[in-house]
Amino acid sequence: MQISLKNSMYLVSAGAIGTLLLAYDWIRITINLEDPVLNGLRNLFSVVAFFFLFAAVVSFRSKKQSRPLETLRKLVGYGFITAAIISAWGIVLENKGDESGSFVPQNVMQLLATTFFSFGIAALIFLLLILIKDLIYIKPEKKVRRRFELFIILAIAAAILKVFHGPSFIKTLSDITFVIAIILAVLHIVSMNWIVFLTRKEKYSSLVYSFFLIILFGYSYASVGPVHLAGGVLQFYSVPMEEFAKLVFLFLTIYFSLAFVVTMFHIPTSGVFEKKKRELDSYQNLSKVITNVMDTSEVLNNTVAVVGTVTQANKVWIELRNGNHEDGNTVEKFEVSATHRTSQYELSAFDFSQIRNAVQEKKKMIVQNVEDFAKLDLKDFPAKSLLAVPLTAHDDFIGVLYAAHDMPFAFDEEEISTVSAFADTAAVAIQNSLLFMKSLENERLQHELRIAHEMQLKLLPTSLPSTEKFETDFLAFPAFEVGGDYIDYSVIDDRRYAFVVGDVSGKGTSAAFYMAYMKGVFQSLSTSAKSPSEFMMAANEAVGNTLQKNFFITLIYVMLDSQTGEISLVRAGHTPGVLISGKDCRLIRPAGVGLGLEQSKDFGKHLEEEKIILKHGDTLVFYTDGATDQRDPEGQEFGEQRLYNLLKELSSGTATEIKGGIIRALAEFSQGTDAVDDTTVLILKWK
Amino acid sequence: MNEFKVLTRDSGNAVVMELHGFLDAHTAPELEKTFSELIGKGKFNIVVNFSELNYISSAGLGVFMAYIDEIRTNHGDIKLANMQQKVYNVFDLLGFPFLYEIYKDQDEALRKFSNH
Numbered sequence: 061m062q063i064s065l066k067n068s069m070y071l072v073s074a075g076a077i078g079t080l081l082l083a084y085d086w087i088r089i090t091i092n093l094e095d096p097v098l099n100g101l102r103n104l105f106s107v108v109a110f111f112f113l114f115a116a117v118v119s120f121r122s123k124k125q126s127r128p129l130e131t132l133r134k135l136v137g138y139g140f141i142t143a144a145i146i147s148a149w150g151i152v153l154e155n156k157g158d159e160s161g162s163f164v165p166q167n168v169m170q171l172l173a174t175t176f177f178s179f180g181i182a183a184l185i186f187l188l189l190i191l192i193k194d195l196i197y198i199k200p201e202k203k204v205r206r207r208f209e210l211f212i213i214l215a216i217a218a219a220i221l222k223v224f225h226g227p228s229f230i231k232t233l234s235d236i237t238f239v240i241a242i243i244l245a246v247l248h249i250v251s252m253n254w255i256v257f258l259t260r261k262e263k264y265s266s267l268v269y270s271f272f273l274i275i276l277f278g279y280s281y282a283s284v285g286p287v288h289l290a291g292g293v294l295q296f297y298s299v300p301m302e303e304f305a306k307l308v309f310l311f312l313t314i315y316f317s318l319a320f321v322v323t324m325f326h327i328p329t330s331g332v333f334e335k336k337k338r339e340l341d342s343y344q345n346l347s348k349v350i351t352n353v354m355d356t357s358e359v360l361n362n363t364v365a366v367v368g369t370v371t372q373a374n375k376v377w378i379e380l381r382n383g384n385h386e387d388g389n390t391v392e393k394f395e396v397s398a399t400h401r402t403s404q405y406e407l408s409a410f411d412f413s414q415i416r417n418a419v420q421e422k423k424k425m426i427v428q429n430v431e432d433f434a435k436l437d438l439k440d441f442p443a444k445s446l447l448a449v450p451l452t453a454h455d456d457f458i459g460v461l462y463a464a465h466d467m468p469f470a471f472d473e474e475e476i477s478t479v480s481a482f483a484d485t486a487a488v489a490i491q492n493s494l495l496f497m498k499s500l501e502n503e504r505l506q507h508e509l510r511i512a513h514e515m516q517l518k519l520l521p522t523s524l525p526s527t528e529k530f531e532t533d534f535l536a537f538p539a540f541e542v543g544g545d546y547i548d549y550s551v552i553d554d555r556r557y558a559f560v561v562g563d564v565s566g567k568g569t570s571a572a573f574y575m576a577y578m579k580g581v582f583q584s585l586s587t588s589a590k591s592p593s594e595f596m597m598a599a600n601e602a603v604g605n606t607l608q609k610n611f612f613i614t615l616i617y618v619m620l621d622s623q624t625g626e627i628s629l630v631r632a633g634h635t636p637g638v639l640i641s642g643k644d645c646r647l648i649r650p651a652g653v654g655l656g657l658e659q660s661k662d663f664g665k666h667l668e669e670e671k672i673i674l675k676h677g678d679t680l681v682f683y684t685d686g687a688t689d690q691r692d693p694e695g696q697e698f699g700e701q702r703l704y705n706l707l708k709e710l711s712s713g714t715a716t717e718i719k720g721g722i723i724r725a726l727a728e729f730s731q732g733t734d735a736v737d738d739t740t741v742l743i744l745k746w747k
Numbered sequence: 748m749n750e751f752k753v754l755t756r757d758s759g760n761a762v763v764m765e766l767h768g769f770l771d772a773h774t775a776p777e778l779e780k781t782f783s784e785l786i787g788k789g790k791f792n793i794v795v796n797f798s799e800l801n802y803i804s805s806a807g808l809g810v811f812m813a814y815i816d817e818i819r820t821n822h823g824d825i826k827l828a829n830m831q832q833k834v835y836n837v838f839d840l841l842g843f844p845f846l847y848e849i850y851k852d853q854d855e856a857l858r859k860f861s862n863h
Contacts, residue, residue, distance in 0.1 A: 565805035566772065609816070610809030614841065633841035653842030657812060666845040 067119040074112035074179075077105055082175055085297075089165055103223045106298035110182050117186040128254040129262050131195050132269040135188065139276035139312075142184045146283045146290045149177060163292030178297040185308050192312065198254040207251075211244040215307040219300035238307065245311040249318040260330040263323050270320040274313060281309035335370075339478055342366040346485055356493040360398030363461070363486040368400040370482070371475050373463035375402035375443060378451070379416065380459040380490070394459070402464075410441050412462070415448050419460050424449040424480060428469045445470035449483040453491035461486065509541040516542050516572055519579050524549050524742070525557055526715075527622050530674075532559070533715035534742045535723060537686075543738035544571025545684050546578050546615075550586040555623045558586040558595075561682040561742050562615040563634065565654075570611070577606060578613055592617050592630040596652070597664045600632065604659040612656040616682050618744070625674035625746050630667060633657065635688070638704060639672065640679040640711040645704050648672065648680075674746035679711045679718065686739035687722070693731050702729075715743040753781045761792035761860040763853060766800040770807035778807070782814045791823020794856040798829035803837055811847070824848070826856040 084102055087093060126134075165171040189212070196208050218237035224230045258266055284291045284305045294302035346366050353359050364376040380397040394416060396404045414436045418425045427433055427446040438446075443464035451459040461483045465471065471479075516538070524532035536547055544564030552558055560582050564571040581602045589595035595617055603613055614634035620627055629637065633654025636647040650668035658666070674680065683703070690698040710721040722741055751774030752767040762785055770778060785793060795811075815825055828850040830838065838849065850856040 563805075565809055610806075610813035612805070612809065612812065612841070635840065651842065651845075653845050657842065658846055662845070666842060 067116060070112050070116035070119060074109050074116060077109035077112065078175060078179060081105060081109065082171070085165075085171055085175070086168065089167075089171060100223050103299050104220075107220060107300050110298070110301060113179060113182055114186045117183055118190065121187070121190060126194070128195060128198060128258060129265055129269075131191055132266060132273075135191050135195075136269050136272050136276070138184055138187050138191065139273055139280070142181065142188070143276045143279050143283075145177065145180060145184070146280055149290045149293060163296050165296070174293050174297050178294060178301060181294065181305060182301055185305055188312065189308060192315065195254055196248065196251070198257070201251065204248075204251040207244055207247060211241055211311065214241040214244065215304055215311075216300075218307060219304040222299050222303040234303075238303075241307055242310060242314065245314045246318070248315055249322060252319055252322045255319065255323050255326050256333065258323075258326075258330070259334055260327065263327050263330055266323050267320060270316045270323060273316040274320060277309050277312040277316065281306060281313050284309060339370050342370050342482075343485075346482065346489075353489075354493050354496040356490065356497050357398070359486070359489045359493045361400075363482070363489070364398045364400035367461065367463055367479060367482055370478055371447075371463050371465070371471065373401075373447075373470070374466045375406075375462075375464040376400040377402055377407060377462050378459055378490075379412070379462070380451075381457065397459070406442075410438055412438075412448075412460075415446070415462075416460055419448045419450045420457055424476070426471060426476060428471070430468070442466070444468040447471045447476060447479055449476075449480045451483055451487035451490060453487040456491065458487055458491055458494075512569070512572065513538070513541040516575070519576055521548060524559070525551065529622050529625065529747055530620065531715045531745050531747065532743065533719045534740070535719055536738075536740045537735065538738045539686065539735040540568055542569055542572035543567065544575050545686065545738035545740040546575045546582075546613075547740050547742055548579060548582055550583060552587055552619070555621055557620045557622060558582075558592075559618040559620065559682070559742060559744065560586070560615060561634065561684065561740060562613055563684040563686075563738070563740075564613050565611050567737065574603075574607065574611060574613060578603070578615075586617075591669065592619050592628045593664070593667055593669045596630045596632055596655075596667055600655045600658070600663045603655040607656040612654040614654045618680075618682065620744070625678075627670075627672040627674060627680065629670045629672070631670075632667070635683060635685055638681040638683075638707055640681070640707050641675060642677070643708070645708050676746065677711075678746045679707070679715075680744040680746075681707055681718075681741065682744075683741045684738060686735060686737035687726065687741055689737050690726055690730050690735055690739065691733055692729050693733050698726065698729050715745045718743045718745070751777060753778055755781060755785065757790075758794070758857055759861050761794055761857055762790050763794050763796055763857070765796045765798075768800065769802045770800060770810075771802065771804040772806035775806045775810050778810045779813065782810065786814065786817060786821075789821075791818045791821045792860045793818065793823065793825045794853050794860070795825060795827050796829045796853045797827060797831065797834055800831070800834055803834050808837070808841065808843075815846075824860075826850060826859060828853040828856045 081102060084098075163174075165174050193208065196204060214237050218234055218241060221230055221234040221237060255263070255266065284294060284302060291302060291306075294305060346363065353362070360378055360380075364378055367373065368376045377399040378397050379394045382393045382395050394413075396407050399407070415425050415427075415438075425446075425448040427436065427438075427448075428444075430439075430444060433439055433441055433444075433446070441464070443466055445465040445468055447463045449461050450457055451461055461479070463471070463479060520536055521534075524534055526532055532549075534547055536545060538545065544567060546560065546562035546564070548560050550558045562575075562578055564574040564578065578599075581599050585595050585598050585602070589598060596615070599615065599617075607613070612633070615632045616629065616634040616637060617632075618627060618629045618637070629648060629650065631637075631648075631650050631652045633652060636649035639646045639648055648670055650670040652667045653663055672680075688698050688700050688703055692698075706722065706725050707718070710718045713721065719741070722743075726739070750768040751770055754765040754767070756763050756765075764781065764785075766778070768774070782793075785791075811825060811827075818825055826848045827838070827843075829852060830849065835849070838844065838847075843849065848856065848859065850859075
């Protein structure tokens with residue numbers, strides 16, 4: 061509101077002074093008053109009125125910056141209105157004035173017309189000035205601004221000096237000012253920056269606009285001269301405005317005459333300029349790609365498209381190095397990973413290995429004529445120029461960028477260096493996106509492994525059975541997300557329980573799959589087998605048919621009679637069980653071959669079954685070698701002896717207390733050293 | 748990290764394979780390669796000397812399992828010799844003595860081949 065109030069204030073002020081002037085003029089024409097001093101004062105007042113008008117025009121005008129061509133269009137529009145109003149003067153006033161071109165309104169109507177026309181023309185001149193300022197101020201140097209400002213100041217000065225036209229020295233001064241203002245106008249020729257930034261098409265439009273503007277402003281300039289009616293009217297109303305208008309129209313005429321010439325000179329070079337601009341835009345595009353895009357194929361496609369735009373090559377493509385591990389050896393392959401105006405299919409008919417090898421060594425390769433194509437076994441390749449530059453990121457050769465053209469010698473030095481620069485930037489982007497994709501893939505795998513880990517936990521029992529006669533507990537820690545250790549139990553009948561501890565050879569995912577398989581075998585066989593030996597033989601058969609030759613499973617199978625404390629135990633290559641009875645520590649180690657090692661009937665021949673009757677307070681422990689293989693920071697193994705001693709110490713406690721003691725001892729021993737193997741321990745205590 | 752090396756040399760109608768260092772999941776492929784090569788050359792009488800082998804993991808044990816059937820089908824054998832106690836314990840626990848001939852000394856194993 062405040063601003064619009066201020067704007068209106070300018071207009072009201074201009075109107076108020078205009079009204080005063082109108083009143084004075086009415087008196088002037090009525091009584092034919094021609095007093096030079098009063099007229100001079102009146103002229104100065106008109107300057108104040110126009111000043112307020114100027115302020116109003118500036119404040120009402122939109123601040124929006126427009127493109128040069130749009131400004132030119134507006135100039136043509138306002139220039140046309142100006143010229144039209146100037147030529148309309150004669151018709152409205154029906155009076156040609158006298159020979160000298162001076163004009164005096166004859167009645168109130170003519171006086172009113174004179175006033176409105178003067179204000180109208182002044183407003184249009186101010187608009188034109190603002191528009192031309194916009195044009196001149198596009199990418200200006202400080203000098204240019206100063207020059208334009210100086211022109212305006214001089215124009216105002218010349219206009220005001222005109223009021224004191226009496227003394228001859230003032231006339232001389234006024235003329236000098238006029239001439240300097242014109243020189244300043246001419247000097248603008250060196251700073252028509254806006255023309256440079258026009259496209260070729262825009263330059264043609266600019267030529268047409270300039271041509272019209274020359275005519276319009278030339279006509280306007282000629283018409284405000286004192287010999288013409290329009291000039292006469294203005295001179296009557298405001299001598300300074302007449303002078304100012306003349307200067308502005310002259311300035312505009314000169315300016316656009318020069319602009320016309322300058323534009324003509326710039327047309328031949330606009331191709332080069334547009335190309336530079338295209339390169340710059342492409343650079344910008346490419347850097348956007350680098351900072352924002354993590355999708356490798358998008359980076360690649362953008363790169364070939366950008367290079368295609370910059371070089372106007374007929375075909376652009378990228379080959380990426382692809383190291384594949386096959387049979388333990390790294391096989392290096394190059395794959396066409398992105399194409400522009402060509403296809404993998406088209407390229408697949410040609411062998412670029414010679415170029416690729418050269419690029420890898422010599423940094424870049426340019427083939428510019430047919431003979432050279434023939435030398436590279438690319439005689440039939442549908443191009444006459446080929447540019448190949450390496451994609452190198454952090455000293456890593458990751459691929460080759462190719463651009464082909466169907467003209468011979470199509471790539472000049474500048475283009476080659478541009479493409480090389482592109483390749484360097486693109487290579488980093490490609491490398492980054494590849495790393496990103498890889499980490500994404502890793503994350504996905506980790507997620508899968510977490511799921512596998514959770515699934516495997518569900519294959520292990522949450523607790524083992526205990527009765528008033530015996531108690532059990534266990535620990536099971538995989539070394540990685542998933543492992544090959546197995547622990548389980550089943551209830552054979554109302555008094556007999558089967559416990560099993562096993563270890564699949566190898567680690568990680570493959571071991572985990574066999575462990576899951578082992579669970580299936582155990583759960584399906586343990587209740588139907590008549591004895592532990594029968595179970596183990598059936599298990600060996602089931603496992604032997606499934607396992608890879610170099611995999612095996614060690615297993616210890618324990619059958620407990622919960623009434624009598626009788627244990628029947630078979631061992632298939634597994635670490636022995638440990639029986640702590642009072643102060644005695646005895647290893648339970650019946651003969652037996654690991655599952656999957658021996659597929660013939662001999663497996664059963666080598667299998668012994670051991671029977672023990674547990675006594676009150678006896679502790680039986682089964683474990684996998686992860687427990688004894690645990691190392692301390694110096695690389696020392698926990699070992700069997702340490703385990704046996706530990707168990708002897710702990711044997712007076714409950715199963716759960718023994719478990720806690722084992723966990724504490726292992727943690728204390730390892731001091732944070734990562735376990736290399738899964739660790740599983742089963743504790744069975746006869747009460 | 749842990750070095751592993753396999754050396755082979757002919758001895759009469761057999762080949763002596765000397766293992767050095769650590770045999771685990773990472774080094775097992777090297778031993779597999781050696782076995783494949785010997786089988787490829789039609790050499791099926793193999794004595795493995797373990798005297799310089801300090802450690803063997805289950806993956807290492809698996810290598811012997813992977814080739815034994817093919818070798819025995821071709822009337823050859825893998826005989827094991829000169830094991831350090833610790834390495835022997837691993838084989839013993841698994842029941843390998845039931846499946847393989849294990850000798851204190853490689854010459855003893857070589858004699859078994861030459862008697863054929």
